[in-house]
Amino acid sequence: MAYLHRHIMSLPWISAALFGAQSPVVAQDTPRILNDKAVSAQTPLPDFSYAGYGFGSEPIPEVKTVLDVTEFGAIPDDGKDDSVALIAALTAAHEMAGPVRVQLQQGRYLLSEILWIEKSGIVLSGMGSGEGGTQLYMPRPLNQIDDGGALTEIREYLKDNDKYERLPDDNLEVLFSEYSWSAGFIWVRYPGGRHATYQESYDRPIETISAITAGDQFSRKLTVAAPDKLKIGDVLQVHWHNRQGPGGALIKSLYGDTDLKVGSRHWEKPDRPLVRQATRIEAIDGNVVTIADPLLHDINAQLPAYFARWDHLSDVGIQDLALTFPENPYFGHHNESGFNGVYFTGVHNGWIRNVHISEADAGILTDDLANVTISNIVTDGTHKAHYAVHVGNVHNLLVEELTVFNPTEHTFSFNTQSTKSVYKDSVAWHQPTLDQHAGANHQNLYDRITVHVVADQTTDDGKPMYDLFKAGGAGYWNPGHGRYNTTWNLQVIVKGNVPPDSPLVLFAGSEGPDARLVSVYGNRDIELDFTPEPYLEMLNQEIQTVPSLYDYQRLKR
Numbered sequence: 273m274a275y276l277h278r279h280i281m282s283l284p285w286i287s288a289a290l291f292g293a294q295s296p297v298v299a300q301d302t303p304r305i306l307n308d309k310a311v312s313a314q315t316p317l318p319d320f321s322y323a324g325y326g327f328g329s330e331p332i333p334e335v336k337t338v339l340d341v342t343e344f345g346a347i348p349d350d351g352k353d354d355s356v357a358l359i360a361a362l363t364a365a366h367e368m369a370g371p372v373r374v375q376l377q378q379g380r381y382l383l384s385e386i387l388w389i390e391k392s393g394i395v396l397s398g399m400g401s402g403e404g405g406t407q408l409y410m411p412r413p414l415n416q417i418d419d420g421g422a423l424t425e426i427r428e429y430l431k432d433n434d435k436y437e438r439l440p441d442d443n444l445e446v447l448f449s450e451y452s453w454s455a456g457f458i459w460v461r462y463p464g465g466r467h468a469t470y471q472e473s474y475d476r477p478i479e480t481i482s483a484i485t486a487g488d489q490f491s492r493k494l495t496v497a498a499p500d501k502l503k504i505g506d507v508l509q510v511h512w513h514n515r516q517g518p519g520g521a522l523i524k525s526l527y528g529d530t531d532l533k534v535g536s537r538h539w540e541k542p543d544r545p546l547v548r549q550a551t552r553i554e555a556i557d558g559n560v561v562t563i564a565d566p567l568l569h570d571i572n573a574q575l576p577a578y579f580a581r582w583d584h585l586s587d588v589g590i591q592d593l594a595l596t597f598p599e600n601p602y603f604g605h606h607n608e609s610g611f612n613g614v615y616f617t618g619v620h621n622g623w624i625r626n627v628h629i630s631e632a633d634a635g636i637l638t639d640d641l642a643n644v645t646i647s648n649i650v651t652d653g654t655h656k657a658h659y660a661v662h663v664g665n666v667h668n669l670l671v672e673e674l675t676v677f678n679p680t681e682h683t684f685s686f687n688t689q690s691t692k693s694v695y696k697d698s699v700a701w702h703q704p705t706l707d708q709h710a711g712a713n714h715q716n717l718y719d720r721i722t723v724h725v726v727a728d729q730t731t732d733d734g735k736p737m738y739d740l741f742k743a744g745g746a747g748y749w750n751p752g753h754g755r756y757n758t759t760w761n762l763q764v765i766v767k768g769n770v771p772p773d774s775p776l777v778l779f780a781g782s783e784g785p786d787a788r789l790v791s792v793y794g795n796r797d798i799e800l801d802f803t804p805e806p807y808l809e810m811l812n813q814e815i816q817t818v819p820s821l822y823d824y825q826r827l828k829r
Contacts, residue, residue: 414610
C-alpha cells in the first residue's frame with residue numbers, strides 16, 4: 273500500500289488534486305505557438321521527440337541470455353561483501369558474445385568496489401526496485417575506493433584551476449570534490465574512452481570522416497564532401513567549432529541577438545568542438561545524406577561542420593534495482609564524498625529504468641551520451657544531493673517519470689553542452705530547481721513537470737517569491753542557456769508561505785535568450801520575474817489539448 277501511495281503521488285497529472293490544488297483555468301485551444309503559423313514561424317520550436325532510445329521511436333530490447341551472479345558466489349542477505357563475486361560475474365559477461373543480462377536475485381548485496389561496464393550489450397538487472405526486489409548497499413563512499421586512475425585528469429584540473437570551495441565564515445577552504453559531477457558505483461564507459469574532457473594536455477586527435485558542406489537547422493538532409501566514407505547505419509558525431517572568436521557565427525546561432533555577456537569558454541578552446549550532435553546515417557543519395565534527427569545548427573561557409581568518429585557502447589542497460597547508501601552528513605556544495613549511484617558515459621542507445629536511489633550525493637550522472645532513456649527513477653532520503661538525475665554533455669537524452677523526494681542542489685538539471693534533451697512527467701517535492709546550467713546547453717525541454725515549493729523569499733513590494741529557475745555554472749560559460757530551451761505545462765504546487773489570495777512570483781535571474789514558456793500554472797496565481805524576457809503563453813492556464821509536447825511531436829512523426 274505504501275508503494276502504491278508513493279506511485280500515485282508521483283503522477284503529475286493527479287498530484288495537485290491529492291494535495292488540495294485549486295483547479296487551474298483550462299485552455300481548450302491548442303497553444304498559438306503550435307497552431308498559429310505566424311507565431312510558430314517567428315518563434316520556432318525544435319522537435320524534441322527524437323530524445324530517448326532509438327531516437328524516440330524504437331522499443332528498449334529485452335535480453336534473454338542470462339548470467340546469474342549466484343553462480344559466482346554473490347549471495348544476497350548473507351551479510352558478506354559481494355564485490356568480488358559481482359565483479360567476477362561482470363568479467364564473465366564481458367567475455368561472452370552477444371547481449372547478456374547479468375541477473376541479481378531478490379535481497380541485499382553489499383558492494384564496496386566499482387562495477388565497471390565496458391562492453392556493448394550488457395544489462396545489469398535486479399528483481400525490482402521495491403519490496404521483494406534487489407538492493408545494492410554501499411557502506412563506504414567512493415573517496416575510499418581505488419578508481420584505477422579514472423579521475424586523475426579531473427583531479428589535476430581542479431588543482432590547476434584553483435577550484436576551491438571557500439567559505440571564510442565557516443572556516444572552510446577545500447578543493448572541489450571530484451565526485452560532485454563524476455564517478456559512480458555502477459560506472460559505464462567505453463574502454464579507454466575519455467568522456468569528461470578537462471585538461472587540454474589530454475586531448476586526442478579528432479578523426480574526421482567527412483566534411484559537411486551544407487545543411488539547414490532543423491533539417492535532416494545534409495550535403496557532404498566524401499559520401500564514400502559513409503555508410504548507412506554509421507553512428508557519428510557532427511562537430512561545430514567556434515574559430516571566429518566572440519562574434520562568431522556559431523555564437524550567433526547559439527544565442528541570437530542577445531545583449532547578455534557570453535563567457536570566454538565559448539572561444540578560448542577553438543580546437544575543441546563547441547557543439548556536438550551524435551546521429552545515425554539513414555540514407556545516402558549521391559552526396560546528399562539523411563541523418564536520424566534534425567540538425568542543431570546550420571552548416572555553411574560561415575558555420576562549417578564535419579562528421580567525426582565517435583567511440584561508444586550501445587544497448588547497455590541498468591534496471592530493476594535499489595541503490596542504497598547509509599545516512600551520511602552533508603558537508604556542502606562541491607564537498608561530496610562520493611555516495612554516487614550510476615555514472616553513465618559513452619553510450620548510444622542505452623537505458624536506466626526502474627531504479628530507486630536513497631541517501632545519495634548524486635543518483636545518476638551522465639556524460640557523452642546520445643539516445644538514452646532514463647525512466648521510472650525515485651530518489652529519496654534526508655541527505656542533500658548535488659543532483660538527482662544529471663543531464664550534461666549529452667544529446668537526445670530522455671528522463672521520464674523521475675520522482676525526487678530528497679533535497680537537492682540542482683534538481684532537474686540541463687548541464688554543460690546538453691542538447692535536445694528532455695525531462696518529462698517528473699515530480700519534485702523538496703524545494704526543487706529547474707537548473708539550466710551555463711555551458712552552451714540549448715534546445716532542451718521541461719515537459720509536464722510538477723514541483724512542490726514553499727515560498728522562501730519576497731519581492732521588493734512584499735509578494736511571496738521562489739527562485740525556481742536557480743541555476744549554476746561558471747561565469748566563463750554564461751549565459752545560462754542557448755536559444756529554444758522550452759518549458760511546457762509546468763505545474764507549481766505551493767505548500768506554504770503564500771496566502772490563498774496572494775500570487776507567487778517565480779524568479780528567474782540567470783536564464784538565457786529566446787526561452788519558451790508555454791503554460792505555467794498551479795494552486796496559486798503565478799507571476800514571473802524572468803530575465804531575459806521569454807516567449808510566454810498561457811500563464812496560469814493548463815494545456816489539455818497538448819499536455820505533453822514530446823508526445824505530441826512524436827505522434828506527428
